[in-house]
Amino acid sequence: MKKFVWMISLLTALSASLVNAAGGYKIELEPAQNNLQDQDSLQRGAVHFANYCMACHSVKYMRYNRVARDLGWTDEEVLAKMAYGQNKVVDIIQTRMLPETGLAVLGVEPPDLSLMARLKGTDYIYTFLRSYYEDDKGNWNNHALPGTSMPNVLESLQRQMSEEEFAQTTRDIANFMEYVGEPAQLKRLDLGWKVIAFLLFLLLLTYLLKREYWRDIKH
Template identity: 30%
Template sequence: MKKQFAALILAILPVFASAAGTEVHLDKVDIDLTDKAAMQDGLKTFANYCMGCHSAQYQRYERVATDLGIPEEVMMDNIVFADAKFGDHMKIGMKPDDAKVWFGAAPPDLTLVARVRGNDWLYTYMRSFYEDPARPYGVNNTVFPNVGMPHVLAPLQGRRVVGCKQVQVVEDGRKQFDPLTGTPITKEACDQMVIEPGTGTLSEAEYDEKIKNLVTFLAYSANPVKLESQRIGTYVLLFLAVFFVFAYLLKREYWKDVH
């Protein structure tokens, strides 16, 4: 038994070592599922840039329009580009067999991707493409090495390449600041990812906001009843608190003669 347990440990260790070796830094993103304007913008980005290859087949156009406050006419004119009805699922015309030929694998459905990957992962991933002539589509990704998809948002972000830029000095794990002015102390580093000026239609801050809105929509899509669940949960907790008071008083009434 001990030998079998030892063999199991030895078999598992390389897996953990591999996982530790591939860990990447993820940028934090704070999303607001009550911000309908952000989700509407994210839906627009998803429809214009993602739905050519990725479906959201567990969502319906009608449900999304209702939750995000979009009139049916606006939804049909601006989001539903295929021959689909308002109550249909958000599917795409690309066939899985064709996708395998073109991309090597069928692009995954993105309805639940925020649950599977997490908001921070999606936010970082969509901002981490860079030019790599060795790859079939000319791009790679620092979060997902050897990624098999093109950078469809490159016209917005611009050309991201390895170059030089000013970065804040870090010593002993702490960012350094000028003691007199409080401004960050920087140095030039030439192993950084930089956006070539003028190659994208959005500034870096605008692109980050665009991706944040896209992630907000995907987070909603992965759990469209989250806000409703939280609202109901609040009432349930209040009910339980009141019920506990009456239950305690009833218990005292039942046991007063015993004591």
């Protein structure tokens, strides 16, 4: 038993240090405090993404019908909310921008965001969206990505909203980005506790069985 406890604490310590080692950003990241099981938040995030990000970014590993199925929308709803009725549900979520335009107007091609949350972390996306500031010359810059060529696309929203509302909006977008990075997470979270409950039940059974086997043996 002692050994078991010792092993568990070692594993916990190890995984915690691995998570910490994944950081390495120059600025302190704000925790997004998003929740993948909050379906309303994911739906809001998807709509904001369509309205404020898809002008430049795509998520080419996702199709509209997958988003619909995972976020609790019908096929018609997902098209109405995210594609202004312009796409088919089997279509990949593509940016509305032509490839040459990004390069010509912004100087870089805006990256596909399918795996961005996996690459940089949900907290990073949340922080990045909230780190725009006006420099001395009145130009927008970003503390998280200095000199970025991405404009401050949420500026008007931020001006209209209270601080809490803007925090929620950026949290919803980060939440949607995390979901898009690993859609299977939603199912896994749901399955996870059932598996744990089953394993605990199995542990109990094996323990009782062990007691039964050793009952008549002196040890």
